[in-house]
Amino acid sequence: MDTAYNAWQTAGFDYKNILFNELDMNTFVTKNIAAWCIRGLLAKPQEETLFNLFEVIKRLTQPSYTTEQLQGLIEDTSTAVVLLERDFPLTLQNITTHLLHHIPEGYEDYGPLYDRWLYPLERANSWVTRQILQHGHEESTVMQTYRIYDWSSHNILSGEIINYSRQTSLCRLAEKVNSIHHQDISTASTKRFILQSEDLSILKDNYNNIYDQNYELFDIDPVVTYLKFSQRQDAELKRQIFFSTTEHQTTASRSHDYCVSVSHRTNRRFGTISKIFKHNHLDKATMWVKLEMFPIPEQSGLFLVTDDRKIDTHIFSFDKISNPVVFASEDNKIWFLNV
Numbered sequence: 001m002d003t004a005y006n007a008w009q010t011a012g013f014d015y016k017n018i019l020f021n022e023l024d025m026n027t028f029v030t031k032n033i034a035a036w037c038i039r040g041l042l043a044k045p046q047e048e049t050l051f052n053l054f055e056v057i058k059r060l061t062q063p064s065y066t067t068e069q070l071q072g073l074i075e076d077t078s079t080a081v082v083l084l085e086r087d088f089p090l091t092l093q094n095i096t097t098h099l100l101h102h103i104p105e106g107y108e109d110y111g112p113l114y115d116r117w118l119y120p121l122e123r124a125n126s127w128v129t130r131q132i133l134q135h136g137h138e139e140s141t142v143m144q145t146y147r148i149y150d151w152s153s154h155n156i157l158s159g160e161i162i163n164y165s166r167q168t169s170l171c172r173l174a175e176k177v178n179s180i181h182h183q184d185i186s187t188a189s190t191k192r193f194i195l196q197s198e199d200l201s202i203l204k205d206n207y208n209n210i211y212d213q214n215y216e217l218f219d220i221d222p223v224v225t226y227l228k229f230s231q232r233q234d235a236e237l238k239r240q241i242f243f244s245t246t247e248h249q250t251t252a253s254r255s256h257d258y259c260v261s262v263s264h265r266t267n268r269r270f271g272t273i274s275k276i277f278k279h280n281h282l283d284k285a286t287m288w289v290k291l292e293m294f295p296i297p298e299q300s301g302l303f304l305v306t307d308d309r310k311i312d313t314h315i316f317s318f319d320k321i322s323n324p325v326v327f328a329s330e331d332n333k334i335w336f337l338n339v
Contacts, residue, residue, distance in 0.1 A: 030058040031326040032337040035302055049080075049087040051302060056080040060103060063114040063236055074104045193277075195222045199290065202315045206288075207281060224277040230287070234323065241323050245273050246292075260321040261339060262291065264314065270294045270306070270325065270336055274313065287318035294334060308334040 028034050035051050042050065056077050065073070081100050085093055103113065110116070117123075131145035132138045195203065197217075204220050207213075228248040231240040244258045261270050271291030278285050293312050297304035308329055326337045 026057075026061060029054050030061055030338075032302060033326060033328075036328055036335060036337050039301060046087050049083040053080045053084055056100075060100075061113055063112060063238065065107060065112060067108070070104065070107055073107075077101065077104050191226050192223060193226050195224055195277075199315060203279065203288070206315065206317070211282075221280055224279045224288075227276040227278065230276050230318070232318065243273060243276065243289075243321075243324065245276055247274075258324045259327050259336070260289075260291070260323070261325055261336070262316050262321050264293075264316075267296050268304075268339075269314075270297060270304075270327075270334075271310070271314075273321075276318070288315050289318055289321055290315050291321070297336060300335075304336040304339055305333050308332050 032054070035054055038050070039047070041047075056073075059073055060077065078101055081097060084097065128142055131142045133141040133145065200217055200220050200222055204215050204217055207215050207220065227245075229242065229244040231242055233239075234241050243260075246258075259270055259272050261268055263269075269291075271293040273289050274292050275290040277288055277290075279288055280286075291314055292310040293314055294309070295306045295311050297306040309332075322339075325339055328335045328337060
């Protein structure tokens with residue numbers, strides 16, 4: 001377990017307050033952290049078998065599938081488990097590994113694992129027991145409470161009650177459900193600054209490409225609003241993704257670094273976020289990020305690797321950068337794991 005903790009820390013995670021529960025172990029596998037930690041420690045056939053199993057688990061936990069993908073996923077899952085039985089001791093073969101055979105078979109009827117929850121009935125029972133207001137008449141008081149709750153839910157969600165003063169959990173949920181306008185980008189902690197001349201030049205070239213026009217430097221407003229961090233809605237994962245500048249990471253509770261990838265010219269490049277800013281041009285506010293770029297990476301097995309140093313900076317549109325990438329540092333090299 002100590003080895004796993006050390007690997008977790010090396011891979012860029014703040015593990016001090018992390019419990020090694022099922023969710024963390026899932027991340028440990030699906031983000032290729034486990035594969036990076038054990039690389040070179042097994043014979044080649046066993047390593048390939050284990051990496052193949054990790055890849056299948058990653059696919060099993062995807063948030064969505066097409067119908068055409070399901071049959072291939074079922075076949076690949078069975079193959080991965082059979083290879084595990086062939087290349088590893090039988091002591092590893094238990095009910096959990098056997099269940100992998102059957103999990104994707106239920107996706108067409110019950111949906112992907114991403115949308116399932118293991119304890120819905122326990123949560124429901126917990127709610128029911130908290131509604132017992134009079135012992136000796138448990139059933140009647142629970143039903144009375146549920147009738148009131150159901151009536152309140154109907155009035156709030158239907159819009160019959162709008163100006164409610166108390167922000168209860170039910171009211172907050174209703175606001176989220178009834179929200180029509182979705183704010184795709186949320187920001188906080190802002191300050192106004194003047195861009196440097198080299199940044200203005202890059203921004204000018206970006207706008208020339210976007211609008212297919214020839215702007216001059218004096219056409220680009222040098223005053224921008226800098227942000228310490230920002231969030232972006234991920235449509236596939238159905239949640240907000242957090243981004244932070246390197247400056248903010250020294251004081252924020254989210255202490256792990258934020259490295260992202262981006263397509264730059266003909267290569268895929270990686271970098272850390274130096275600045276996040278909002279720029280106004282042609283009466284339109286656009287979000288940009290300034291990245292401190294690593295050298296062009298090379299393929300090494302499952303991973304991309306490059307020298308752990310920054311060689312240049314560049315500005316990209318906020319919607320062009322990837323979600324934060326899991327990475328690890330070793331011997332003055334930086335390894336990008338989940339790409």
